[in-house]
Amino acid sequence: MDPDKALATYRRLVMAGGELVTIKRKQPAAPPPGDDEEPEPDPEEPVIPTEVTVRARVIDASSDEMDDGSQQGRRKVIVLAEDIPSNFLPLREKGADKVVLRGALCTIEFVDDSTRRIGGVLIAYELHVSGGR
Helix, strand or coil: CCHHHHHHHHHHHHHHHCEEEEEEEEEECCCCCCCCCCCCCCCCCCEEEEEEEEEEEEEECCHHHCCCCCCCCEEEEEEEHHHCCHHHCCCCCCCCEEEEECCEEEEEEEEECCCCEECCEECEEEEEEECCC
């Protein structure tokens, strides 16, 4: 299958069986105007959340697909690569980015950007998430 056909197929799947999810990222507040130096992050400084809402296909992960064999609270969230703004990349794992799924906050454990490539073209990210049940 060529990348254009694969992308069209993924679009149909996400639109037909997908749901809205929000990917959240916390970034430190911007430095004061005129301050060109990158200051050390202050844990007391306010944190500005950054988020993007996209349509995704959510799949319960089977135990043989997860590293530790457990299944409870583990899911795959398939997001079209074209739906993630370039200024939001790369997606971060191990708790740096979170996914709000059906109102519950989930941790992105792993970002798979290889499985859903066709002919070297990234069609979709497969986010392995946990928590939120």
